[in-house]
Amino acid sequence: MKKRIAILGSTGSIGTQTLEVIREHKEIFIVEVLTACKNANLLIQQSIEFQPNAVVIEDESQYKKVADALSKSDIKVYAGKKAIEQIVEMETIDLIMMAIVGFAALPPTIRAIEFGKNIAIANKETFVVAGEFMVEKSKKYKAKVIPVDSEHSAIFQCLAGEFENPIDKIILTASGGPFIGKNKEYLQNVTVAQALNHPNWSMGKKISIDSATLMNKGFEMIEAKWLFGVQPHQVEVVIHPQSIIHSLVQFEDGSIKAQLGLPDMKVPIQYAMTYPFRIKNSFPKFDFAQYPSLNFEKADTNIFRTLAIANEAMIKGGNMPCVINAANEIAVEAFLNERISFLQISEIIEAAMAKIEFIKSPSLQDYFLTDELTRQKVLEQIK
Ligand code: NAD
Ligand code: MG
Numbered sequence: 001m002k003k004r005i006a007i008l009g010s011t012g013s014i015g016t017q018t019l020e021v022i023r024e025h026k027e028i029f030i031v032e033v034l035t036a037c038k039n040a041n042l043l044i045q046q047s048i049e050f051q052p053n054a055v056v057i058e059d060e061s062q063y064k065k066v067a068d069a070l071s072k073s074d075i076k077v078y079a080g081k082k083a084i085e086q087i088v089e090m091e092t093i094d095l096i097m098m099a100i101v102g103f104a105a106l107p108p109t110i111r112a113i114e115f116g117k118n119i120a121i122a123n124k125e126t127f128v129v130a131g132e133f134m135v136e137k138s139k140k141y142k143a144k145v146i147p148v149d150s151e152h153s154a155i156f157q158c159l160a161g162e163f164e165n166p167i168d169k170i171i172l173t174a175s176g177g178p179f180i181g182k183n184k185e186y187l188q189n190v191t192v193a194q195a196l197n198h199p200n201w202s203m204g205k206k207i208s209i210d211s212a213t214l215m216n217k218g219f220e221m222i223e224a225k226w227l228f229g230v231q232p233h234q235v236e237v238v239i240h241p242q243s244i245i246h247s248l249v250q251f252e253d254g255s256i257k258a259q260l261g262l263p264d265m266k267v268p269i270q271y272a273m274t275y276p277f278r279i280k281n282s283f284p285k286f287d288f289a290q291y292p293s294l295n296f297e298k299a300d301t302n303i304f305r306t307l308a309i310a311n312e313a314m315i316k317g318g319n320m321p322c323v324i325n326a327a328n329e330i331a332v333e334a335f336l337n338e339r340i341s342f343l344q345i346s347e348i349i350e351a352a353m354a355k356i357e358f359i360k361s362p363s364l365q366d367y368f369l370t371d372e373l374t375r376q377k378v379l380e381q382i383k
Pocket of ligand 1: 009101150
């Protein structure tokens with residue numbers, strides 16, 4: 001029996017790379033569901049190639065375009081936010097690749113957990129915002145959540161075979177993004193194009209900006225805390241510009257395990273899809289001769305404020321990570337639209353933390369309210 005895959009966010013960077021993995025292993029995987037936000041043309045093209053059982057386009061104004069294009073096939077076509085949430089319930093789905101960007105992934109991820117689905121989680125914002133809720137519910141409903149983010153996949157792989165051996169600390173590697181080593185004066189005037197130009201990874205726009213500010217690494221600290229059940233002081237970040245070591249785990253005897261490979265998201269994507277097995281592929285392989293040295297340095301949290309902000313939010317907990325996520329989403333969009341400068345991103349997030357009421361033990365409803373309120377406040381500030 002082939003594994004039936006639903007890709008939520010199939011038109012994005014992770015979504016298209018998931019389809020590349022499936023293309024490489026047609027004897028193992030079959031596409032069951034594809035969803036996209038606005039890119040109807042690519043969704044149609046993917047549907048014609050992979051013949052899923054059902055597709056969803058979030059943007060309802062494009063329903064007719066997608067339905068007309070696929071009218072000669074048996075593919076069911078749906079539209080809207082609710083449909084994306086409902087589609088995860090399909091009994092024929094064996095694994096969901098959650099590749100929607102941002103807070104928008106929260107409702108379908110929760111629904112998938114409640115239906116006890118196997119989830120390969122590429123989206124990180126859901127675990128930043130509501131990690132505690134996610135962990136609790138996935139235990140309750142026996143939903144398997146497998147990390148896809150390269151650092152968390154690396155840690156997950158380091159932990160394989162360690163049974164209950166406690167983690168001493170998790171060391172997340174960070175490439176440092178396009179601006180590592182630069183000072184504040186330089187960062188004052190950087191352009192959107194410069195910020196999008198990541199040295200090692202080709203990714204969606206939002207995460208590329210998050211990588212340039214280092215908020216991506218801040219989010220990954222919070223994501224790691226929840227995925228691996230550690231305390232904030234057990235999560236460290238080290239700058240490693242080559243992005244070959246994808247992350248490390250130190251155990252109580254002082255021994256450190258690392259996972260290495262070329263920076264290619266198809267590898268952690270494939271591992272999450274075949275776990276606990278490893279299968280051959282044709283992707284380029286790492287060659288030590290090409291990398292005579294691997295470097296490491298400490299991250300400068302005075303210049304990259306977002307790392308300090310995320311650390312503070314992680315320690316504070318409650319709805320604080322939700323606040324920084326919402327403020328970051330709005331600030332990043334404003335930066336991409338050239339309405340604010342690069343350094344204003346962290347200023348806006350810090351200001352939001354001071355403005356929103358702290359809730360120590362938020363309910364699910366509180367997360368949605370915090371998200372909405374933070375967005376409103378930040379938008380007012382930017383205007
Ligand atoms: P992307 O912007 O390239 O793609 C996002 C996908 O989500 C698209 O298919 C889009 O149609 C869909 N989408 C966007 N907004 C939506 C909405 N409101 N409702 C429904 N669908 C929506 O993003 P990406 O780079 O593929 O990243 C996806 C997620 O994976 C992010 O959370 C990111 O942090 C995480 N991630 C990405 C990478 C990477 O290499 N790209 C690595 C690690 C983690
Ligand atoms: Mg990552």
